[in-house]
Amino acid sequence: MSRLRNYPGFLGMTIFCLVLLYAPLIIVMIYSFNESASITRWGGFSLVWYEDVFFGAESAKFKSAAWNSLVIAVCAATSATVIATLAALAMLRGGSFRGKSASFALINLPLMVPEIVTAVATLIFFSTIGFQRGLLTILLAHIVFCIPFAYLPIAARLQGIEAHFEQAAMDLYASRWQAFRLVLMPLMMPGIIAGFLLAFIISLDDFIITNFVKGAGIETLPTAIFGAVKQGIKPNIMAISTLMLLVSVVFVTASYFVSKLGNQNR
Amino acid sequence: MQLRHRLSNTDRGGITVTSSTKAVEIVGVHKHFGAGAHKAVALDNINLDVRDNEFFTLLGPSGCGKTTLLRIIAGFESVSDGDVLLYGKRLAELAPNKRPINTVFQNYALFPHFSVAENVGFGLRMLGKSKSEIDDRVKEMLRLTQLQAMAERKPSQLSGGQQQRVALARALAPAPKLLLLDEPLSALDLKLRHQMRIELKQIQQETGITFVFVTHDQDEALSMSDRIAVMSAGKLQQVGTAEEIYEAPRNRFVADFIGETNLIDADIVGGTETHPRVRIAGGIEMDVAGVAGGARSACISIRPERITLSHDGRLPCVVDKLVYLGTDTHYHVRLGDGTPMIVRRQNGGSDATAFRPGDTAGVTFDPAAIKVLAS
């Protein structure tokens, strides 16, 4: 690592990449506190645009979109976490069974398929079977692509737990279910929580798939923001974006620390 | 004794202790892992009985199948062929959690998220015992293992020796019919290991529970066991008391593995089937006990401490080197025909004639010290 630092231009390259990645975010954050309605000229610090998000003309639209996003993210992350936990148990504790590698590929497929392909395919699927598009279609689509994100931290955690613990529990007269509930699940908990948080945030800020499968008039926060932006960028969009960024950062950080904490406690 | 009474009226998996003296019967057990070209035989036709109330030890080098046999008894591994019976009842039909058997795992496998008391009480909780009953029993077990002060700690806050005791207390608490211990002392330092040997033996006698103890350490096996089964490469080599195994090893492997010994090729020059006459190192001839089976030559075993080294010994030898071991010194000597031998002499003994490398001397041994081994 220290060698890498000695390459000429390495520092410059790093700074260039960081700027490219984060400068737009920082500009958005700064201008969300802009007094003026311009998105390019600084007119002094104020919180008017945050006030506008919560109480302005468009606040009702944003509130209902935010509520939809939250409900979908909670439900999708919960379902995905349950499914991912069961999948991890089957993959890592189920011995060898036929189609194991196929199952593994299937679980992780959403990570590899381009999102737009999934979006189009899901849309075609729902229209073919005549499924009314609405909140439920968004939820179903979200559950599917959240599974691998929940699966990865859960499986990583489970991999680190020796089979001895469950065997010790069963040796002490616990049934399979008791061994799972009383011993294995508490040990897996940091992984499960990290998986949930990751799935939650992935669902919360998904745009492409949501935009395809949502019903008319139903918006989540990302689609609502997109709709608003199409009519011209106002600083209130920046305020919302900053708030969402904050939520994302909090969740991802929490997810990181939960799994790290769990590893230390083992 | 009073502990044993309270333990004995438990009945799980429909197994009751009868007058039968056999706690465990292992009948023709085979176990192999994998199949085809990858097939590995872990256990090859194991037949043995463990008696009620016995401290029984499985002893053998790494990879000989001790853990596999233990896991079969506990129910975590199935047999490829054969049967395991606990007090006359076939275990094959019973799931691990239905067997009145508890295990002290090699790495203890204490539940890290439970306190010491919760760990110890886990088995009783799973058996649906009342809270007061669990509390009493946990207290009793913590007292037995001298862990009273640690009840509220988490396993990670304990030393290795304390964790070992928790694992023991946890396995003893449900009063199993049989306790399996997989190298429970191997993670402890020498001093603690010696202390725990005595404590384990004491606890076994106090509780009257049958112990099946696994180790690769012969000292551990010899010092604690009522009987020992010596295993090698998935096969049973010999079963017997410590004394039988040490004094009358049945074959070359057992003689070599248990304690230190001199294994010497000897010619059989006469005598009877059961009392052959052997010639050692082309020199002295002796009538010894042991089965020669009509062979012309055999391997004999003589323990280093049964040989005396003196200036007027019967078989002339040259001293090669000395290894000082505290209480004893090992003399590595070579006989007339080049056969190496180790002689053990106590330091500070009455005949403290010193020998140095290069000295010529002689070794003497009693015919009773010689065992003829089946090859």
Ligand SMILES: Nc1ncnc2c1ncn2[C@@H]1O[C@H](COP(=O)(O)OP(=O)(O)OP(=O)(O)O)[C@@H](O)[C@H]1O
């Ligand atoms: N699950 C398994 N799959 C394949 N082979 C196995 C498995 N478990 C054990 N074996 C093999 O069976 C043999 C016996 O293993 P076992 O663990 O019983 O040895 P052990 O006597 O307990 O050794 P140690 O003293 O090192 O613990 C070994 O050769 C091992 O490689």
Ligand SMILES: [Mg+2]
């Ligand atoms: Mg082992």
